[in-house]
Amino acid sequence: MKSLEMIAEELGFSDTSSTPTYQIKFVPEYRKYCEDNVCGNYDKLPTCPPGCGTFEQLRDKVMAYETAFVMKTLWTVEDFQDSKAFKEMKFQHNKITKELVRQAGEQGLVGHMITAGPTADTSCISAYCIDVSELAKTCNMEYFCGDNKVAFFSVFCYTAK
Numbered sequence: 001m002k003s004l005e006m007i008a009e010e011l012g013f014s015d016t017s018s019t020p021t022y023q024i025k026f027v028p029e030y031r032k033y034c035e036d037n038v039c040g041n042y043d044k045l046p047t048c049p050p051g052c053g054t055f056e057q058l059r060d061k062v063m064a065y066e067t068a069f070v071m072k073t074l075w076t077v078e079d080f081q082d083s084k085a086f087k088e089m090k091f092q093h094n095k096i097t098k099e100l101v102r103q104a105g106e107q108g109l110v111g112h113m114i115t116a117g118p119t120a121d122t123s124c125i126s127a128y129c130i131d132v133s134e135l136a137k138t139c140n141m142e143y144f145c146g147d148n149k150v151a152f153f154s155v156f157c158y159t160a161k
């Protein structure tokens with residue numbers, strides 16, 4: 001049986017770590033950032049607020065599991081105004097997140113997936129109001145990665161058998 005860390009390394013994540021879900025810091029006020037709709041997805045995508053559920057409902061989905069496996073990819077950015085490039089980075093990040101969860105499922109480990117930005121069937125980490133910088137700190141992962149770098153984070157919540 002492959003560990004999640006081994007699968008993640010094969011898939012190309014730059015860093016991973018685990019933490020008990022009770023250590024995740026949720027900030028309900030972060031829903032305001034969704035409502036500001038800078039991303040343009042608010043009340044448009046079913047996996048975004050308000051359609052994806054209340055903050056409490058999403059928090060409960062996380063807290064239904066014991067452990068959060070946190071995955072990070074690190075990217076070099078040529079132009080921070082290039083939204084198309086950011087979209088592609090998130091797409092690739094979420095693609096390997098889904099592949100990790102698929103492989104975990106093959107090993108009988110099922111749980112709840114949170115992606116870096118919304119997909120057709122998963123919600124963005126922002127929808128959960130998770131304080132990602134605190135999560136990174138809890139996990140001993142770098143959150144700020146340098147001037148021309150950006151990191152994306154996703155989470156797989158599960159309970160070991």
Ligand code: SF4
Nearest residue numbers: 034039048124126127
């Ligand atoms: S969950 Fe993410 S993509 Fe959806 S509205 Fe909030 S910030 Fe935008």
